[in-house]
Amino acid sequence: MVSAETDELTQMLTRLKLTAIRDQLDALLDEAARRQMSLRETVVFLCEAEIARKDERRVHMAQSLAKFPYLRTLDDFEFDAQPSLDPRQIRDLATCRWIANGDALLVQGPPGVGKTHLAVGLGREAIRRGYSVLFISASSLVTVLSKAQVDGRLEERLTHFAKPKLLIVDELGYLPLETHAGHLFFMLVSRRYERGSILITSNRSVSEWGSIFNDSLVATAILDRLLHHSHVITIRGDSYRLREKRRSGLIKPSQVVTDAQASV
Template identity: 50%
Template sequence: MGELELLSHHCQHLRLTRIAQRLPTLLEQAAQQELSYSAFLHTLLAEEVASRQEKHQALRVQMARFPFHKTLDAFDWKAQPSIDPKVIKELATMRFVANGANALLLGPPGVGKTHLSVALGLEACRLGLRVMFTTAAALITTLGKALYENRLEERLKLLTQPKLLIIDEIGYIPIDRQGANLFFQLVSRRYERGAILLTSNQSLGAWGDVFGDAVIASAILDRLLHHATTINIKGDSYRLREKRKAGLVRSSVTAHPEL
């Protein structure tokens, strides 16, 4: 067995897969650049560390179950002048997650709330944080099923594990009293311990109708808003704007009432 083949075998045995793949190229580059032993070792280890970080990030993204992948760089800031990019970029530092705080993105459908929530979730994954993405409807269904199967405590523990829980589309579908109580239990479990980022098409004043109970809605908001950044987004839907450009709807049509 030749020296290069033996080195590759050792790398495979130690599960240094990136080094094993890149070893011939890295050896050639080291010879050309006349790298010292320490510099070459640094290059080898940096390759392996980068590879493992990429794999772990990909796994975190997969486990988060985002509906799509869109970044902050892909967001059309000019189309939504009501949003202050500095506030979003501050959220992207994930300091609010470290502090167990929350973020609320409010606005009519189609103004980019889900895009921003996914982009922030992807940034959290990049920074090494565990993230879970769910819609409000799916979350309530999951909690209701767990209650029926006498596994609510188990499910609540699972939902408190991610550093960032993203709940999308609160207000699109009415929540009954049982669902409201289950949602309150989840928010209480994560209060000051795990960050929540949520989006809603309803103003906070309308959450009593969303949850079917003003008292429960008030208790939920009391915990969510204690440490929170609230962003109100105004404007037309991206989809409606594109239809207007295509002449499919008249400009005088109002998509959604303002908050």
């Protein structure tokens, strides 16, 4: 039977929104007693449990709002399969100092080498460190901005995409963009310039961005802002998908180059 004191304590913890302490109180106090903690140490122990619960919920909510296509971590990345990558550089980027500084990060390389995996992994690290993140494909981004322009809501959409501390734009260059896409992209990059970080993955090198946007002048203006404070990662290696097919004998080694070229 629940005592009046216990019931009152539960109500107070609920009112204070200390739900982790409320839900685990007996177990936490038993653990504190087992460790022979002092009163001060017990209070710290209870607060740590509450903070851990709140951090877990914050990260879960932020990941949901980020709209990642899937959940991957940097620990899952097969660095041995991509020797052109420097793990130390990725670990340094995982500290998120570049996000704190409002820098841009460009990740370029052929299809299937793990660019999106890295983007998602770095995005999750940013969330863990308290930064807001939004993930969107380049084609979807341009479609949304184009529709907003037609509907007279472009300013509203630009503000939306300018809010997150980190905006991840995936797969730039994979699909053809609309004629005026470059101008819309430029407006967004200008809005975020030195205010928020942007991470872009692309199968094209920056020297080819003129063909992506069908306008070399606009591409130059975009890159002028992106590269001012930036980090560039270039991955040179086999596609994970093609490598697995090759290992299983579904394709011959000579087919890898042909298949990779066809997917660009």
